[in-house]
Amino acid sequence: MLNRIKSDFWYELLSSPVTVISALTIIVLVLACAFAPWIAPHTPFDPSTISILDNNLPPAWEDGSDPRFVLGTDMQGRDVLSAMLYGGRISLLVGLGAVALSTLIGLVVGLLAGFFGGITDTVLMRVAEVQFAFPPILIALLLNGILKTALPADVFATAAVPIMILAIGLAGWVQFARIVRASTMVQRDQDYVTACHAIGLPNHTVILRHILPNVLGPVLVLAMLQIAVAIVTEATLSFLGLGTPLTEPSLGALIQAGSQFLFSGIWWVVIFPGLMLLAMVIAFNLVADWFRDYLNPRLR
Amino acid sequence: MTAPLLSIEALCVGFPHRLGDFVAVDGFTMDLNKGEIVGLIGESGAGKSTVGNAVIGLLSHPGRITAGRIVLQDQDLAALSAKQMEVLRGRRIGMIFQDPMTSLNPLMTVGAQLAESISILQNKSLSEARIEAAKRLGDVGIPDADTRMHQYPHEFSGGMRQRVVIALALAGDPDLLIADEPTTALDVSVQKQVLDLIRSICRQRQLGVILVTHDMGVIAETADRVCVMRHGKLVETGVTADVLGSPKAEYTKQLIAAIPSITEREERFRNPARRTGEIDAWLLQAHDREENGAFLRSSALVKEFPAKGASFRIRPPAFRAVDVPPLEIARGEVLGLVGESGSGKSTLGRLLTGLLPITEGAVTYTDHGDISALRQAAQRKRFRRDVQVVFQDPYSSLNSRLRVDHILSEPIRFHGLASRAQTPRLVGALLERVGLKAADxxxxxxxxxxxxxxxxxxxxxxxxxxxxxxxDEPTSALDVSIQAEMLALLMELRRSLGLTMLFVSHDLAVVRQVSDRVAVMQRGKIVELRESEALFDAPEHEYTRHLLNTAPRVQIETRNLEEAL
Known part of the structure; x- marks a missing residue:
């Protein structure tokens, strides 16, 4: 059946079952999280729907469970499955948002540094290198800490998600800038760019219309890998108590909250969010790997 | 007559692909004797390199031999396992690759690389191998081999490097040598020396040599017999002089006819038919100015490139790439610029068209004035519209992400030469004008x-x-038959549209066919600049004569019979 497929893209994709499964996992998780308010069996953070009497119920296949709560409940009687879907929503939002921000900054800096070279390149890349010397999590911690003290507590609580996006996004742009700069420098010396100059096209047209599309391939791969990294960074920050508030927990915050009960036998509160995080990160990584191989004709 | 050293019988090589296998070599047959050079010639995609790779067992993945035999002295190479082939490589079969820049390890001294090969292939100790390596470097014509052994590949010139590669290929004293385009990356003057070396080694050591090349001149000067290939099939084979002198196959005739002559200017390029049409009328709209006098004048020009180095290091003096006296190009003239790689000819071309900033001097166009003094955007735009470039590499000179009609409409729209509604029709007409279809x-x-x-x-x-x-070398990356078409198109356009041209090339024959005047460049300087006919018929400067003498020619001479045996 595979032999009838003309398109290289679908052929390469379908001949890698691992990638297909990963891609499906991403699609299912993204859809489930995006439509959490409609899909989730409960609204876990609405106090009026929670009953403390339902607390610490095990998953449906264990003794003493309640069929209303498929993956059990936590100590406040919240449905674990629903909390995961709402939490995954925040994790994905932070992951995608942070990477979008990193990509945008990285593209601008990389294109400018690579195209103009000289002093522009030196200044921009020195700044990038200084930032690269700090671990991303440290930068995120720093930004988070500064904003926490600078903003009033209520503003900080409501702005948790944008703040996480900002912190993680600003920590991750250097890799994008480097990869874009390197590709831009290669493209800049190609004859088609010289031809653009010979036609007289202004620099911004050359950069945006001609060079940008030719450097997007590696950026796409890096972006996918970085989504996984950003999700993990967010989870780490939340686990450390610096991320989303407990009233609106992301996957990382759920794991942090649940970890306290791990040894009291209430394992489902931490294991299921943990598995979901794992699945998300592995799936993004595998799809990114496949994309890198697909875009590199030498590996085909 | 003894049995041949190598005989290839009905060889087929296929590259399996899910949408149907690609047959690269289809029933190829040839014999090779000791002390003989057989040339494999063909255009790109003819399968000539694949034959060489099949013999030495280095077919690129996923290619494999699907049928036929490769018999090297009673041993069928096609039936050997990868392990068995590994033993033969180097010991029985040596290989010379095209690019001497990439076929040596840049981190090892030349002597160490050669000694390593010798010690492995001949089971010698490293110290013995080192002594042997120095001797072998001397054998391939590297002077002062004892000292040069301790140098790295980047300290050698291209020609010298290729000599090292030859010494490496011979390290295991093979019986068979495969040379895959051994001189394509080299300048003509060096090419002749390397070919002479291969020839003399072949005779001296009684090696069989398969010489793979696309260059008829290389074959004519080096090979005893020749196999002409096309689409993986053998078209014609025979003694070189016979095949080149009186080709039988239609394809061989076409190939030979397509080679531009270095001895005279051919009529097809001198006086192409003039074309007139709707699109020509459009293209000529800009040409309402006078048609006589100088199109551009330049003062003495100097271009220096700063030496590379970290910001805080003391910099070595800048590299002077171009240093030429004043030039003038008349309206409608074609000025040829010829020289070897690194002579500064491309750089000079880019200086004259304002694509590179000039270090000293000025270029003045009659209609635009001094181009480095064009301050206003509108002036620069008007200048850019008058001066265009065609590059060497047709792969890197088109943006692969844009559709062709987009590539062509962008300059038209940018310069406001047609309305949005008219542009698609113009793009189609332009494509047809250069020999493509509007739908392309x-x-x-x-x-x-x-x-x-x-x-x-x-x-x-x-x-x-x-x-x-x-x-700028518009035909250097193309096959010879396509090169002729391209030159014919350029010359026809020049006549129909009254274009002025600067034609940069390393190929003397090509320059002769298209140029009115020719400038010969060497190390950034113009050594001779005269009318084309006069320059080629009676070169005055020593370097011009040297270039003309070393250029390979497809002249048919009967070789000494004893030498061939």
């Missing part, structure tokens, strides 16, 4: 062959209705 505009560059891409590049250059065309 809907394709992407990778769907075209090298020659077709070069036509797109010409169409893009024409799209702004230029009056001056810089052709």
């Amino acid at each position: 505009g809907r394709k992407y560059p990778h769907q075209f062959s090298g020659g077709q891409r070069q036509r797109i590049c010409i169409a893009r250059a024409l799209a702004v209705r230029p009056r001056f065309l810089l052709c």
Whole structure:
């Protein structure tokens, strides 16, 4: 059946079952999280729907469970499955948002540094290198800490998600800038760019219309890998108590909250969010790997 | 007659692909005797390199031998396992690759690389191998081999490097040598020396040599017998002088006819028929100015490139790439610029068209004035419309992400030469004007062959209705039959549109066919600049004579019979 497929893209994709499964996992998780308010069996953070009497119920296949709560409940009687879907929503939002921000900054800096070279390149890349010397999590911690003290507590609580996006996004742009700069420098010396100059096209047209599309391939791969990294960074920050508030927990915050009960036998509160995080990160990584191989004709 | 050293019988090589196998070599048969050079010639995609790779067992993945035999002295190589082939490689069969820049390890001294090969292939201790290596470097014509052994590949010139590669190929004293385009990356003057070396080694050591090349001149000067290949099939074979002198196959005749002559200017390039049409009328709209006098004048020009180095290091003096006296190009003239790699000819071309900043001097166009003094955007735009470029590499000179009609309409729209509604029709007409179909505009560059891409590049250059065309090695990356078509197209356009041209090339024959005047460049300087006919018929400067003498020619001479045996 595979032999009838003309398109290289679908052929390469379908001949890698691992990638297909990963891609499906991403699609299912993204859809489930995006439509959490409609899909989730409960609204876990609405106090009026929670009953403390339902607390610490095990998953449906264990003794003493309640069929209303498929993956059990936590100590406040919240449905674990629903909390995961709402939490995954925040994790994905932070992951995608942070990477979008990193990509945008990285593209601008990389294109400018690579195209103009000289002093522009030196200044921009020195700044990038200084930032690269700090671990991303440290930068995120720093930004988070500064904003926490600078903003009033209520503003900080409501702005948790944008703040996480900002912190993680600003920590991750250097890799994008480097990869874009390197590709831009290669493209800049190609004859088609010289031809653009010979036609007289202004620099911004050359950069945006001609060079940008030719450097997007590696950026796409890096972006996918970085989504996984950003999700993990967010989870780490939340686990450390610096991320989303407990009233609106992301996957990382759920794991942090649940970890306290791990040894009291209430394992489902931490294991299921943990598995979901794992699945998300592995799936993004595998799809990114496949994309890198697909875009590199030498590996085909 | 003894049995041949190597005989290839009905060899087929296929590259399996899910949408149907690609047959690279289809029933190829040849014999090779000791002390004989057999040339494999063909255009790109003919399967000539694949034959060489099949013999030495280095077919690129996923290619494999599907049928036929390769018999090297009673041993069928096609039936050997990868392990068994590994033993033969180097010991029985040596290989010389095209690019001497990449076939040596840049981190090892030349002597160490050679000694390593010798010690492995001949089971010698490293110290013995080192002594042997020095001797072998001397054998391939590297002077002062004892000292040069301790140098790294980057300290050698291209020709010297290729000599090292030859010494490496011979390290295991093989019986058979495969040379895959051994001189394609080299300048003509060095090419002759390397070919002479291969020839003399072949005779001395009684080696069988398979010489793979696309260059008829190389074959004519080096090979005893020749096999002409096309689409993986053997078209014609025989003694070189016979095949080149009186080719039987239609394809061989075409190939030989396509080679531009270095001894005279051919009529097809001198006086092409003039074309007139709707699109020509459009293209000529810009040409309402006078047609006599100088098109551009330059003062003495100097271009220096700063030496590379970290910001805080003391910099070595800048590299002077171009240092030429004042030049003038008349309206409608084609000035040829010829020289070897690194002579500064491309740099000079880019200085004259304002694509590189000039270190000293000025270029003045009669209609635009001094081009480095064009301050206003509108002035620069008007200048850019008049002067266009066609590049060497048809692959890198088109943006692969844009559709062809987009590539062609961008310059038209940018310079406001046609309305949005008119542009698609113009783009189609331009494509037809350069020999493509109007519908080709809907394709992407990778769907075209090298020659077709070069036509797109010409169409893009024409799209702004230029009056001056810089052709920077426009045919060097193309097969010889396509090269002739391209030259014919350029010459026809020049006549029909009254273009002025600067034609840069390393190929003397090509320059002779297209140029009115020719400048010969060496190390950034112009050594001779005269009328084309006079320069080629009676070169005055020693370097010009040297270039002309070393250029390979397809002249048919009967070789000494004893030598061939």
